[in-house]
Amino acid sequence: MDHLAEVPELEQLLLAAHATGGHPTVTEMAEAIGLDVNHIVDLTNQLIELGLVEPEQSQAQEVVPTMRGQSLAAQLERSYIDGARRTEAIRRGVLDSFRQRPDGSSEDLAEAWPGRALRPAPSHDEIAEAYEFLRDRGLVKAQGTWQGVWLGVRLEASGRDALEGRHRLVTPQSATTIHDHSNHSQTFNQQGANIGAVSVGDRNTVSGAVTVEAQPLEQIRKALTEALTQVDQLPIDHQGTVREALEDAASVAESDTPRPGALRRLLQAASDAAGSAMGTAAGQSIVNLMNSAATLI
Known part of the structure; x- marks a missing residue:
């Protein structure tokens, strides 16, 4: 895989x-x-x-x-519908978009998706998640967000390297890796309207964003960590897909302020990936862990 x-x-x-x-x-x-x-x-x-x-x-x-090839192809097709391959394809599409439209916003990409044809087509939330992933890894830099739309995005030198080198755009670390998610944002609220103004910080966000509470988030992280330890017990043909799905969910869960919708979708994708190995104890265990984690959001 x-x-x-x-x-x-x-x-x-x-x-x-x-x-x-x-x-x-x-x-x-x-x-x-x-x-x-x-x-x-x-x-x-x-x-x-x-x-x-x-x-x-x-x-x-x-x-x-x-x-074996048919089984793997079927897994890949499912993963492009709602799984780790879809997540990576969207991240790749966002990065590739800088070739044709270096000044496009996340809304522009949602209206006219320039990347690999996916069914269903990428939603704005999925594209926004891709921008966030690329920004957090220093591949792009954004001026900020306005009502959830990413604006003023530009490609960094490391992003050009990733674009030309076809680097994989999945999280290479396990869920136990600790990242620095220090928030250097400056957010301003405008009186009389529910609008978060774009500011001049390293990270700019719309105020009032809904996130997962600390205690449930810690439980979700533990569930992902436990699930990752069981991947090697799955049949070899299933390990790659399940590991990628779990690592993608873990990359979002490691954030201090993960989006509930994004995390729930990735947990479901991990559950679906492991569901193909439900006939094994490890597959059943991972599905149970992901389903239980999803109920905490």
């Missing part, structure tokens, strides 16, 4: 081959994906080595996923 994420063309080929439901040829896959036939052959050989494509059909110039 991690190897596929590091080589996007491999994941793209596996998903495309799985979507046909038949015996697509390398020529058909080259046309569908927009890559050279020789490149498709090379990618197919890599998928064979990973045990995701049948070697016999591949020798006949066909790209036919194995049972």
Whole structure:
């Protein structure tokens, strides 16, 4: 799973081959994906080595996923609908948007999404979460927010490196890692209207934002930490998806002021990812932990 994420063309080929439901040829896959036939052959050989494509059909110039490949492709498809792959695709799309529109706001991107086609299309909340993730990691810098809309965003040098280097945009640390989330914001309230004015701080937020209370948040963090310790007990084909979903939820939970909607959605995504391994004790345990954590929000 991690190897596929590091080589996007491999994941793209596996998903495309799985979507046909038949015996697509390398020529058909080259046309569908927009890559050279020789490149498709090379990618197919890599998928064979990973045990995701049948070697016999591949020798006949066909790209036919194995049972394991079909299972993994189905997990990937679910993850792009509401899971870790979707979260990363949105973060990547926001970063990629600086190529065409370096001065766009989060509202602009929500109205005309420039990134990978996703179903359903990314909501403004999801895009705002991506801006927050990129800002917290020093990849972009924002002037501030106005009624939840991110404004004055610019790409930092580290963001350009990530953009050109195709760096992964998921949280690499485990849930037990402690980050400095010191808030240097300056927030001003305008009398007579529920509007938070944009100010000149390192972090600017709309006043009155709803966040998760401290005690439930600590319980959620503990649940995520415990769930992460059980990932290695899952079947190997499920570990990557579940770990990514848990780490994404943990990255939001580690914030001092996480958004309830964002955290609830990521906890549900982690539960759904582990649900594919419900037949195991670890899968059942992780689902129970995530469902219990979600009730605390």
